[in-house]
Amino acid sequence: MKFTFPKSPKPDSVSDSDWNNWTWQLRQSLKTQSDFEKVFTLTDNERVAFSKGKELFNIRTTPYYASLAGDDPQDSIRQILMPQRFEFEDGLQQMLDPLGERKNNPAPRVIHRYSDRVLFLVTDICSVYCRFCTRKHFTGQEQAFIRNDEYEQALSYIRSHPGIREVILSGGDPLTISDAQLDRVLGDLRSIDHVEIIRIGTRMPVVCPMRVTDELVAILRKHKPVFLMSHFNHPNELTAEAAAALEKFVDNGVPVMNQMVLLNGINNHPAIVQALNRRLVYLRVKPYYMFQCDPSQGTDHLRTSVEDSLEIQKELWGHLSGLAMPNLSVDIPNGGGKTYLVPNFQVAQEGLVRKYVGWDGVQAEYVSPAAKDIKKPDASRYLAEWESLKAAKS
Ligand code: SF4
Structure with a gap:
């Protein structure tokens, strides 16, 4: 089947040039209750969440991503971007730092958990604050690009550990920083002889695909090999703009792998998982991981059970090629590392x-x-x- 991808429903009041400009999208982000009320009819649950103010994980979405969410409170994209009263309810498991990153933090913004790779958190800012975020202990505090002295300490740590072969730029979202900043970071990492691979973990192709400009891909090409780790969770996120962004990466020699998270009532159905991953493969994106949602604070209502996830994986087995099948995995809390979940045959x-x-x-x-x-x-x-x-x- 040849898949088609619909254009995002741009409001008539916005010009094409503004809508397709990523800095306009960031400047026009929806952040407050009144911003959201201009686009959505809020439910009582959502209003209660907004009223919690600073106690709440930061709130933000691009106008583009908001346009993909319907006015139905159960809409999948709306549930990803919209705060809910349930974020404040006691849950079965609520962890500030479910991946144990704070104890594996040997230098500012560096997480060194696995022997051959580090995470480098270049910014804490995202253009959308996903309600299921794992890194709520760091993300969204608006500290922005790493300070110069901390940047030098982080680079010096990577330089002095020759075992580090991969650096994964993460955050926050590394593609919210400017081209000049990104070029500098990639250039500095490339100048370290033992750094073989650089990955960029980002939701920007999903929530602000206009970020993927000719200038951006030229920078990634210049510092190859750079892998792009995208984070699509639902086929409704695959618009014409997102598809064009993904193809631009691949056409320019930047391999793209996708990591998705199974979310309760949002995408935890085999029909949705197959629809997303077949379309991604069609766009030459390799489905890589399908994660169990981490038990970070305020995510209990978004987590599905391991049993449900295994059932989905088992139903897909045999119907989805190995190319389209992501690896179902759970991150063992407290920094135990990833482990695959596979149906037992x-x-x-x-x-x-x-x-x-x-x-x-x-x-x-x-x-x-x-x-x-x-x-x-x-x-x-x-x-x-x-x-x-x-x-x-x-
Ligand atoms: S883009 Fe990533 S880091 Fe940012 S809020 Fe979403 S999941 Fe968290």
């Missing part, structure tokens, strides 16, 4: 014989060779590299 094991029932009921055995027959190839040429990778964090 093995039903029995006796010695070397494993019995399976496949996704459509085919039953069969897989017989492994005996341990004495397992040989290892000569890896001497790669051993030093392997040992240094394992020793990276020490």
Whole structure:
């Protein structure tokens, strides 16, 4: 099937040149209750949330992203951007820092959890504050681009740890910073010999696709290899503008991988998951992760159960190609790291014989060779590299 992508419903009162200008979108962001009331008829639950003021995780959306949300309070995009009274209710699990990032923070704005890679939080600002955000302990405090002295300390940490092969720019949203700032950050990281890969984790192609300009992709090309990690959660987010932004990255040699989060009542249905991921593959974006929502504060109403997620994954199995299937994963709280969640197709094991029932009921055995027959190839040429990778964090 050839997919089509609808244009966003721009209000008649806004000119094309304003609507398609990312700085206009950021300047015109909706932040206050009265901004939102110009676009939405607020429910009582939403009004109560706005009345909590500073106690609430920051509120912001671009006019573009707001235009994709309907006036139905149950609309998927509306639930992602709109604060709710439920954010203040006691939940089953409420953690300020569910990924344990604060204890893995050896330099300002640097999170070093895995041996070979670090997160570098270049800004805490986003153009939309998603209600499910994992990093509420940092995001949205409007501290903006990292201070110069902290920037130098962060770079110096990365420089002095030769085991760091990947740097993931995150935040906040790294694509809210200017082209000049981004060019500087990427250039400084590229000048470090051991940094092989740079990733940029961003929601801008989703919430402000006009950010993806010719100038931006030229900067990413200049500092290759740079991977773009997008964050589409719902097929309704795939407009003509978003599709054009994704194609611009890929056409310019920037690989794009998508990370989605399963959200209760928003996208936790196999029909929605397949619709999103097939369209992404059509746009040459690889669906990478499908995360269980982290238990950050105020997200209980947005979290679905592990059982529900596994059921969705099992239903998709066999109907969605490996190219279109994201890896279902949960981040173990307190910095335990990611673990895959996979449906279990093995039903029995006796010695070397494993019995399976496949996704459509085919039953069969897989017989492994005996341990004495397992040989290892000569890896001497790669051993030093392997040992240094394992020793990276020490
Ligand atoms: S864009 Fe990312 S960092 Fe910003 S609020 Fe959304 S999920 Fe959090």
